[in-house]
Amino acid sequence: MPEPEERPTRVLDARSLRGLAHPLRMRLLSELRRNGPATASQLAAKLGESSGATSYHLRQLAEYGFLEDAPEHGKGRERWWQAMHGGVELNETLLLDPDPAVRGAAAVFMHEVSTVHAQELSTFVATTHDWSADWYEASDASDWTLRLTPEMSVELIAKMHELVNSYRAQALPEGTPEAEQVRIHSHVFPVRTV
Incomplete structure (x- = not known):
């Protein structure tokens, strides 16, 4: 199976x-994408869910082609599952879809992505003592506030994505000494100042 990236x-x-x-x-999909194939029972134990619930939702993910x-x-007897894609991308037009069910699903999706990002960062902060000083120094949680037009924001996003994607070619195989999976979160959004 190819590497997730x-x-x-x-x-x-x-x-x-x-x-x-x-x-x-x-x-479930995130777990399978990041850690490879697993069974409903293994995923239930890891995520603190019942195997019945994980089994049902795994079948639903398969039905929708994930x-x-x-x-x-x-x-x-146990069925092993694997992700079909390295990631998913939300078409932003779905946030403005005329169907309220579609807009609601897009909102649930975006809320869950935000929640996962916050949980991942919180987990790292809570476990910094488990990492070497090198990894602690190689981590970052920065934020900036800029005054931009929508066009400038689109340009900034494209440049950030280009930079991150340039590191995919340098990604190291599993088992490389001192190499770990690194999560990179990007959030660019407007805020009201008044």
Whole structure:
């Protein structure tokens, strides 16, 4: 199986968004994308859920084309699942869709993404003592406030994405000494000043 960063990104449409916009489904998909194939029971134990719930939501993710069987892992009765894509991308037009169900699903999706980002950062902050001084110094939680036009904001986003994507070619294989998965969050949004 290719490394996660080599798998394509799936652009969400209204149907697939409704199939994914559920907190547990998003957590399951993220877990499979980041850590590879697993069974419903393994995922239930890791996420603190019942295996019945994880099994149901894994089947739903497969029905909407996010997961597939991982046949090289399944030898017994348990079904192994793997992610089909390296990531998902929300088409921003779904946030403005005339159908309130689609807009609601987009809002659930965006809320869950924000929640996961906050949880990941909080987990790192709470466990900094588990990391070497080198990794602590190699981490960052910065924020800036700039006055930009929408066009300038789009340009900034494109440049940030280009920079991050330039590191994909340098990504190291699993098992490389001192190399770890690194999460990079980007949030660019307007705020009211009055």
